[in-house]
Amino acid sequence: MIITSLLDTDLYKFTMMQVVLHQYPAAEVEYRFRCRTPGIDLVPIIPALKEELAHLCSLRFSDAELAYLRGMRFIDSDFVDFLALFHLNEKYVSIAPSAAHPGEIELVIRGPWLHTILFEVPLLAIINELYFRHAYPRHDLAEARARLDAKIALLRDTPGFDKVRIADYGTRRRFSGAWHEQALGIMREGWGGQLAGTSNVLFAMRQGMTPIGSMAHEYLQAFQSLGPRLRDSQVAALEAWAREYRGDLGIALSDVYGLDAFLRDFDMYFCKLFDGARHDSGDPFTWGDRVLAHYGKNRVDPRTKTLVFSDSLDIPKVMELYRHFEGRCLLSFGVGTNLTNDTGPDPINIVIKMTRCNGQPVAKLSDSPGKSMCDDPEYLGYLRRVFDLPAA
CATH class of the missing domain: 3.20.140.10 (nicotinate phosphoribosyltransferase)
Structure with a gap:
């Protein structure tokens, strides 16, 4: 099965x-x-x-x-x-x-x-x-291995990108469970410390990797019903998260209502309380620039905060984003389908x-x-x- x-x-x-x-x-x-x-x-x-x-x-x-x-x-x-x-x-x-x-x-x-x-x-x-x-x-995974090897080499061997950290987010759209686990082993061998971990808990346990994740869209969406009133639902969701984890798992998802609404709710309290924010829709460069400017307006040093990018990434896009934001903040990249289901079809x-x-x-x-x-x-x-x- x-x-x-x-x-x-x-x-x-x-x-x-x-x-x-x-x-x-x-x-x-x-x-x-x-x-x-x-x-x-x-x-x-x-x-x-x-x-x-x-x-x-x-x-x-x-x-x-x-x-x-x-x-x-x-x-x-x-x-x-x-x-x-x-x-x-x-x-x-x-x-x-x-x-x-x-x-x-x-x-x-x-x-x-x-x-x-x-x-x-x-x-x-x-x-x-x-x-x-x-x-x-009867699909042969030789092409998948060749493509993955090329991605690993591109990031590993290009000067200036040795500090990039990538996490695997590819469980839900993987080609197969067997290829997913094999690909993780290949990435771990090829990237070493550049592979920050995986969202998959089973494979993290089996391969001694760091499991990665905090909240998804459904969590904030549910507060449209659970919160005190609709306009305050995003704030209520973030408050409930903070009550549960007391400063741990501090990456806030920013796109359930769009960035404008997120920044209106993500005030100085949340800027200081949460470790950073995750991008999952819209232009990532515009998003990152605006979030970093928002931190500055709220008297928070952006260099102490993490931007997590996770929307339809591939390795060249990761490298573009890293080049644009390097030195301005902490960075993390979650790559899904492009790592676990780039096999040919x-x-x-x-x-x-x-x-x-x-x-x-x-x-x-x-x-x-x-x-x-x-x-x-x-x-x-x-x-x-x-x-x-x-x-x-």
Whole structure:
């Protein structure tokens, strides 16, 4: 089977799940799947996908996995005790061919946030791997190895880039789990200390690497329902995070409502409290320049803060960004699909996004066209008005 461990997911799923357990255990949510790549027929993989889902829901955390999680400084013992009893339940997931769009699948996850939050990443990894097995059943990974070797050499051997640190963010859209783990070993051997770690907790444990992650879009989106009022939802989410982690895991995600709204809410208190911010949509150079200027206006030395770039990066783009921001701040780069699914065939762009929390719509207002996902256009318009954002 494709997923053999519940640790085969991104770290930020666990860090968000701990907040849910401690602060919002009764929240009810809905997630929906979307393939953003046109012309992809996923219907043939549905029978195998259902088999993989059943297997995923049979998995439990092993004692060794729980001990590994317990050793992380920001993971509380009561959360690990909860995970010792935890398993995913397939009653929360429905999968069927789309009636409206031939070739597409309707995948909906609906249930308690605490019991559904771990579905997203493994399901995306499963769908991706099943698709490539079906579409390219005899694909040779020699091309993947050659491309990865070229990327490693480009960064390692170009003068002036020896301090660049890259993390693997490629779990959800990888070509396969086997290639993902093999690629990490190749990167570790080729880059050494330039490979900062991986978002994948299982492979971090197996390969003695640093697991990396903090929060994702769903966390801030949920506060559109959980917060005191809609306009204060971003502030409420950041406050709740600070209460949970007390200064640890201090990278704030900046693009749930766009950069303008983020900077309005990210005042001097948050500038000093959080270690930095993560970019995931819009022009990264403009974003970084504006965030650094914002730190200066709030009497914070930008050189003490970290900018994390993670939007559709490849190695040349990483090098451009490093060249532009070097010496002005601390830098980190999360590279996903380009490291784990650059094997020859074009990767597909698939997502599972939270669309409702406690019965009401939630949404992301992205700085990049096409990244927003909401089933209620009226709510999107209302959200834009509340955050004083222009119409799409």
